[in-house]
Amino acid sequence: MKVLTVYYSRTGITAEVARALHAALGGELEEIKDTRNRAGIINYLYAGMEAALKKAAKIEPARHDPGAYDLVIIGTPVWSHNISTPVRAYLEQNKAKFKACAFFATCASSGAVKTLGDMENLSGVKGKALLDINKKEYRSGAFRKKAEQFARELLS
Ligand SMILES: Cc1cc2nc3c(=O)[nH]c(=O)nc-3n(C[C@H](O)[C@H](O)[C@H](O)COP(=O)(O)O)c2cc1C
Numbered sequence: 633m634k635v636l637t638v639y640y641s642r643t644g645i646t647a648e649v650a651r652a653l654h655a656a657l658g659g660e661l662e663e664i665k666d667t668r669n670r671a672g673i674i675n676y677l678y679a680g681m682e683a684a685l686k687k688a689a690k691i692e693p694a695r696h697d698p699g700a701y702d703l704v705i706i707g708t709p710v711w712s713h714n715i716s717t718p719v720r721a722y723l724e725q726n727k728a729k730f731k732a733c734a735f736f737a738t739c740a741s742s743g744a745v746k747t748l749g750d751m752e753n754l755s756g757v758k759g760k761a762l763l764d765i766n767k768k769e770y771r772s773g774a775f776r777k778k779a780e781q782f783a784r785e786l787l788s
Pocket of ligand 1: 640641642643644645646647676677679680681709710711712713714738739740741742743
């Protein structure tokens with residue numbers, strides 16, 4: 633099975649979950665690159681507002697063609713209880729190409745389950761597995777067990 637794990641990460645949390653999944657599942661790993669500077673409070677507020685308005689960011693072209701993979705795993709941080717704007721852009725641009733998907737979302741405390749449903753709706757693909765990680769699980773390392781379970785579901 634050819635697997636592509638794709639993620640956007642502003643502060644490294646979604647990236648670390650993506651790396652754990654990539655280690656468990658193999659295949660290729662791709663970071664979605666935003667063209668906007670997201671550092672600082674003004675950009676934080678702007679990002680939250682745009683996510684709530686369901687805007688798509690301007691992203692750099694993808695390196696891998698998702699249509700060439702049996703399974704595409706896509707991860708986003710939760711922004712204002714929504715898909716982050718770079719991942720929204722990726723889903724909008726590539727939704728016609730997905731064969732099968734699984735989704736993961738990281739958050740501080742809430743909004744991940746709703747966001748995973750939004751990812752399924754936007755891509756038009758029901759996730760083969762869904763993974764939500766909050767800050768507590770990330771900090772304690774408990775996210776690794778959840779990521780392993782998610783990977784096992786995908787391999788079964
Ligand atoms: C603009 C913005 C909005 C956010 N909104 C939420 C939210 O609605 N709920 C939540 O639990 N966390 C929220 N967060 C926190 C992130 O989802 C969380 O820290 C995530 O794990 C960060 O992932 P990253 O390090 O990959 O960027 C928000 C973060 C940003 C930057």
